[in-house]
Amino acid sequence: MRLNYLEYKIEPKESSLWETYGENDSVITDPASVISKGYSAFRDVYLNEQNVKINVGRFRETLVQAMKLIAR
Template identity: 55%
Template sequence: MLISREKTRKILNEDEMITMMKELGFRVIVATAEEARNVNKFANTVNSCSVLVGAHGAGLTNELFLPAGAVMVQVEPLGLEWAAANYYGNPAPTMHLHYLRYKIEPEESSLVELYGRHHSVITDPESVYAKGYREVKAMYLDQQDVRVNIVRFRKTMLQALKLVKNAPLTR
């Protein structure tokens, strides 16, 4: 399942991502916020999936509904390392899930187009964090979209495929 974001932290080349995942043999379900409104139905759909993919955001809380042994793949935008790890990565093993992190490169972030490759927003996220949460939210959560490097992301999806084909974790 691919969690499709519609406002912020969108995956700008989502169609290319879907094509690549299908080429690897995945049956891709694209989930939108609208579809997630019926929690019971959506939870059952997520529970039928072996892999959940999405950019950092609230939609990834649906990892709660994944079956044991499933894989959660988080596309991690710039400047969100702590939140990505603490909200989704670190809890995954306690839910008997495999976790894969796809940390984007600066060139995969829309922030490079807005600020330039050598701006502190890109090179020194700590300086943005020093200005407080409002600044962090504005820069990394609200302004940032992602254009995934398909060749590099393919390697992550091959890892996910290998994990779901191997022995599952148990609850």
């Protein structure tokens, strides 16, 4: 069984963090600053607090790529 990884990078507005922290907060503009505070800070914000609402229009190309891989 072959596995393929298809990357989809969310836009900031697709994250619930956009509404929680605002567009100018370092959580949105500088994730490295949160990561530099350690795994616990990273986990609390990006894994525990965040929900993602995928923009289906943007995600479409990823789905098309997946369908092409399945068709092989």
